Amino acid sequence: MIEKNEKIIKNCAGTLGDFYADSEIFHSTDDGIHPSRDDIISILLDLRKIVFPGYFCGGEYNCAESYKTFAEKLLCDVCHRLSEQVKIAMRFENDGEYSEEQIDEKSDDVCRVLCSELPSIQQKLEKDVKATFNGDPAAKNTDEIIISYPGILAIFTYRIAHVFYKENVPLIPRIMTEYAHSRTGIDINAGAEIGENFVIDHGTGIVIGETTEIGNNVKLYQGVTLGALSTRKGQELSGVKRHPTICDNVTIYSGSTILGGKTVIGEGAIIGGNAFITQSVLPKTKVIVKPSEHIFKTDETNVEIGLWEI
Amino acid sequence: MIEKNEKIIKNCAGTLGDFYADSEIFHSTDDGIHPSRDDIISILLDLRKIVFPGYFCGGEYNCAESYKTFAEKLLCDVCHRLSEQVKIAMRFENDGEYSEEQIDEKSDDVCRVLCSELPSIQQKLEKDVKATFNGDPAAKNTDEIIISYPGILAIFTYRIAHVFYKENVPLIPRIMTEYAHSRTGIDINAGAEIGENFVIDHGTGIVIGETTEIGNNVKLYQGVTLGALSTRKGQELSGVKRHPTICDNVTIYSGSTILGGKTVIGEGAIIGGNAFITQSVLPKTKVIVKPSEHIFKTDETNVEIGLWEI
Amino acid sequence: MIEKNEKIIKNCAGTLGDFYADSEIFHSTDDGIHPSRDDIISILLDLRKIVFPGYFCGGEYNCAESYKTFAEKLLCDVCHRLSEQVKIAMRFENDGEYSEEQIDEKSDDVCRVLCSELPSIQQKLEKDVKATFNGDPAAKNTDEIIISYPGILAIFTYRIAHVFYKENVPLIPRIMTEYAHSRTGIDINAGAEIGENFVIDHGTGIVIGETTEIGNNVKLYQGVTLGALSTRKGQELSGVKRHPTICDNVTIYSGSTILGGKTVIGEGAIIGGNAFITQSVLPKTKVIVKPSEHIFKTDETNVEIGLWEI
Numbered sequence: 001m002i003e004k005n006e007k008i009i010k011n012c013a014g015t016l017g018d019f020y021a022d023s024e025i026f027h028s029t030d031d032g033i034h035p036s037r038d039d040i041i042s043i044l045l046d047l048r049k050i051v052f053p054g055y056f057c058g059g060e061y062n063c064a065e066s067y068k069t070f071a072e073k074l075l076c077d078v079c080h081r082l083s084e085q086v087k088i089a090m091r092f093e094n095d096g097e098y099s100e101e102q103i104d105e106k107s108d109d110v111c112r113v114l115c116s117e118l119p120s121i122q123q124k125l126e127k128d129v130k131a132t133f134n135g136d137p138a139a140k141n142t143d144e145i146i147i148s149y150p151g152i153l154a155i156f157t158y159r160i161a162h163v164f165y166k167e168n169v170p171l172i173p174r175i176m177t178e179y180a181h182s183r184t185g186i187d188i189n190a191g192a193e194i195g196e197n198f199v200i201d202h203g204t205g206i207v208i209g210e211t212t213e214i215g216n217n218v219k220l221y222q223g224v225t226l227g228a229l230s231t232r233k234g235q236e237l238s239g240v241k242r243h244p245t246i247c248d249n250v251t252i253y254s255g256s257t258i259l260g261g262k263t264v265i266g267e268g269a270i271i272g273g274n275a276f277i278t279q280s281v282l283p284k285t286k287v288i289v290k291p292s293e294h295i296f297k298t299d300e301t302n303v304e305i306g307l308w309e310i
Numbered sequence: 311m312i313e314k315n316e317k318i319i320k321n322c323a324g325t326l327g328d329f330y331a332d333s334e335i336f337h338s339t340d341d342g343i344h345p346s347r348d349d350i351i352s353i354l355l356d357l358r359k360i361v362f363p364g365y366f367c368g369g370e371y372n373c374a375e376s377y378k379t380f381a382e383k384l385l386c387d388v389c390h391r392l393s394e395q396v397k398i399a400m401r402f403e404n405d406g407e408y409s410e411e412q413i414d415e416k417s418d419d420v421c422r423v424l425c426s427e428l429p430s431i432q433q434k435l436e437k438d439v440k441a442t443f444n445g446d447p448a449a450k451n452t453d454e455i456i457i458s459y460p461g462i463l464a465i466f467t468y469r470i471a472h473v474f475y476k477e478n479v480p481l482i483p484r485i486m487t488e489y490a491h492s493r494t495g496i497d498i499n500a501g502a503e504i505g506e507n508f509v510i511d512h513g514t515g516i517v518i519g520e521t522t523e524i525g526n527n528v529k530l531y532q533g534v535t536l537g538a539l540s541t542r543k544g545q546e547l548s549g550v551k552r553h554p555t556i557c558d559n560v561t562i563y564s565g566s567t568i569l570g571g572k573t574v575i576g577e578g579a580i581i582g583g584n585a586f587i588t589q590s591v592l593p594k595t596k597v598i599v600k601p602s603e604h605i606f607k608t609d610e611t612n613v614e615i616g617l618w619e620i
Numbered sequence: 621m622i623e624k625n626e627k628i629i630k631n632c633a634g635t636l637g638d639f640y641a642d643s644e645i646f647h648s649t650d651d652g653i654h655p656s657r658d659d660i661i662s663i664l665l666d667l668r669k670i671v672f673p674g675y676f677c678g679g680e681y682n683c684a685e686s687y688k689t690f691a692e693k694l695l696c697d698v699c700h701r702l703s704e705q706v707k708i709a710m711r712f713e714n715d716g717e718y719s720e721e722q723i724d725e726k727s728d729d730v731c732r733v734l735c736s737e738l739p740s741i742q743q744k745l746e747k748d749v750k751a752t753f754n755g756d757p758a759a760k761n762t763d764e765i766i767i768s769y770p771g772i773l774a775i776f777t778y779r780i781a782h783v784f785y786k787e788n789v790p791l792i793p794r795i796m797t798e799y800a801h802s803r804t805g806i807d808i809n810a811g812a813e814i815g816e817n818f819v820i821d822h823g824t825g826i827v828i829g830e831t832t833e834i835g836n837n838v839k840l841y842q843g844v845t846l847g848a849l850s851t852r853k854g855q856e857l858s859g860v861k862r863h864p865t866i867c868d869n870v871t872i873y874s875g876s877t878i879l880g881g882k883t884v885i886g887e888g889a890i891i892g893g894n895a896f897i898t899q900s901v902l903p904k905t906k907v908i909v910k911p912s913e914h915i916f917k918t919d920e921t922n923v924e925i926g927l928w929e930i
Contacts, residue, residue, distance in 0.1 A: 012738050014688055016688075019739060025749060025753075025762040027674040035763075050323075052336070054330075054338050060342065067338070072323035119326055123329060136545075137520075137552065139545075140480060140484070147347055170760060171768075202517045204824065205842065222497075225874055228757075233757070236757070239757075255535075286918070290915060292602055292912055293599070294600070363640065364649065370652065381632075386629050432640070445854045447859075448811070448858075451713060453791060457657055458799075459798065460802065515805075532825060564847070602909050604910070606905050608904055
């Protein structure tokens with residue numbers, strides 16, 4: 001019996017190996033080294049410790065002064081690991097485009113750009129947290145927002161991943177945003193452009209497409225899609241602006257769908273729940289969706305039909 | 311190059327440190343001790359071992375008798391760690407409101423209250439599991455519900471977190487419910503009041519707001535929002551009843567939204583999928599949403615328009 | 621104080637233990653051994669390493685040749701652990717139906733069936749990845765799809781779990797699919813039948829019921845429910861075909877709900893966003909949902925009502 005199983009396993013492994021080697025898309029590298037999702041996520045979470053040291057660090061730092069020491073030490077380590085992952089990712093996707101020297105240089109550049117942007121990311125996140133608190137009657141304090149709100153994890157991750165997206169680093173931005181998607185149900189493509197004081201409430205099911213532009217003071221509720229009108233053309237549309245533009249001071253309530261690259265939601269507009277919008281909305285407009293007819297049946301009256309009042 | 315990077319990292323860490331220290335909202339404690347999300351989640355998962363020992367414990371207990379021994383030992387350990395986290399959370403949010411003595415006393419109280427409520431939580435969960443099984447033709451047995459259903463993880467977490475919410479423990483209830491939200495897509499605020507035989511099917515996207523009241527024998531499907539009519543006033547609404555009341559024996563199908571603190575869904579009502587309800591519904595009422603007009607285009611007829619029949 | 625707490629904890633543990641022992645549904649085994657969710661997930665993730673070795677394995681293999689060695693070694697280990705979990709799960713749910721001998725034999729069978737199906741699963745996944753890439757303008761390459769897309773994790777998990785479902789292995793298929801549900805928000809029941817070139821975009825909130833049938837070249841967006849018309853009868857409906865049939869080349873856009881075991885979506889149909897379908901749709905049909913009336917209020921005009929154009 002055991003012998004028979006051994007043979008079956010050996011055969012299975014052989015077939016898998018042959019198909020893998022012959023596949024057009026499956027990757028084989030000579031040294032077996034490939035980008036590590038775990039390492040990339042660990043870089044992301046360490047960056048969160050650096051940005052919010054008083055929330056995710058245990059006893060690793062003691063006061064404002066030693067925070068600097070802590071941040072410097074950990075950032076140094078993060079840059080080292082990041083540089084490794086950038087190199088691995090570039091080699092993995094490199095079709096002879098870049099020399100090893102260029103890859104080295106690029107990985108160095110990426111770390112420098114991250115360091116130059118990190119302070120402004122921290123400042124934006126502080127504003128995101130404040131705006132979240134001010135708009136949420138269920139929030140008891142800003143600390144629980146930083147520690148536990150999915151919106152802040154998704155926004156933090158987006159703001160970091162966006163740096164790598166702009167630098168054209170392969171794989172790493174998507175791995176980061178899909179990690180946040182997995183933990184929060186909020187799917188923000190790293191390519192989106194998002195302003196200050198950005199608020200996400202509840203968040204599950206939100207989709208923000210790659211070419212979306214979002215201004216300042218925008219608030220989104222759960223289940224909002226900022227998507228493309230049609231994706232039938234697939235890869236042909238790569239790089240084309242196909243997701244909407246949301247101007248400053250817009251609120252979009254839960255379950256609403258806004259589609260198309262030419263669709264602009266004007267400054268100060270409020271989009272009610274379950275809207276379905278494929279054309280631009282003027283500034284300061286309030287869009288209310290008249291719900292479908294609701295039919296109320298009771299045992300006594302059997303059927304009573306009436307247009308639902310809003 | 312390395313030297314240059316070192317300087318950039320040092321500068322970045324310095325800027326981050328200065329901003330953090332000056333921030334109105336970012337927390338710095340002298341000793342660097344802050345509530346630990348990991349420890350709080352580990353307390354929650356150990357409580358799950360205590361409530362459902364035959365499912366999450368490995369070989370740690372052997373029979374009904376030794377289960378008591380196991381439960382006592384683990385509960386003792388959990389109470390110790392919980393007491394620590396309650397103290398840390400209270401100090402973290404303490405603006406001189408409470409003395410160290412009061413904090414000590416409170417952390418002790420919280421453990422006692424948990425112990426007094428744990429048996430009734432276990433009994434309610436048994437009923438939740440039974441009700442889930444009876445209503446789900448895809449469930450093969452109650453064991454897979456306990457081990458793997460997201461609804462039970464979310465309800466378990468809510469029932470535990472609700473104890474801490476009622477005791478006004480800062481941070482811990484929210485950290486627990488957001489953990490369940492992260493793992494299940496089900497966002498139940500710890501402040502909600504939820505009766506017996508509560509069933510959640512699939513669950514992704516469910517939102518149950520802080521002041522929601524839910525009776526016995528209620529069943530919710532994926533994507534149901536029990537929310538507030540308006541949150542424009544933000545923190546001004548803190549403490550105000552702003553989420554609906556769902557009476558006994560109500561079923562709410564997927565994608566429905568029920569909003570407002572004065573909205574009461576009467577006993578025995580059935581709310582069909584994708585409903586949008588902002589006013590009360592009488593008891594025993596069946597609410598059917600007439601779907602929007604669906605337009606059917608085929609190559610042959612080009613366009614055929616007809617009201618979709620339900 | 622401490623003594624008082626000890627007594628409270630002891631009492632609590634005693635009450636919990638008595639209720640647990642008396643419960644109709646809670647499981648107690650003499651040896652305390654029960655199926656391990658962690659071990660089952662680790663088997664699933666190791667199978668992913670075997671199927672996609674160039675993405676999740678670190679430096680564990682070096683080239684196509686040594687990949688076979690790696691796959692054989694790891695598959696051997698996986699089969700051993702799987703066999704253990706199958707035995708434990710069968711004993712756990714065994715009401716004297718099967719002898720120990722039969723359980724041994726079954727666990728051996730399951731491993732053999734897995735090995736015989738793994739190559740075709742790998743080949744299907746390659747097609748799923750290609751189809752995902754071709755249809756997604758935001759995808760930069762196939763590697764990021766394999767490493768990070770939630771759709772591929774959910775489809776991979778479904779394809780593995782479906783093997784165990786067909787073999788009537790208790791608990792294991794559901795634990796696997798709920799793991800993927802937890803990580804992706806995509807809830808595919810292991811009982812569904814799903815063809816080749818299956819694509820899931822974004823995915824959060826998708827529900828695919830147990831008796832769903834899906835052909836080849838089908839694409840689903842986030843929030844699509846393929847569900848049952850009524851589940852009021854609960855366990856009575858166990859085994860009955862109650863979820864829809866989706867033929868080849870169908871695309872279903874976000875938020876659409878398709879219900880019922882007799883509902884067939886014909887070959888080549890395109891179902892627009894937010895559709896609600898409970899009757900069959902002819903082949904090649906394009907279903908467009910006329911959105912509800914949207915009311916646009918602005919400060920100037922106060923109220924402007926118009927039927928929203930699609």
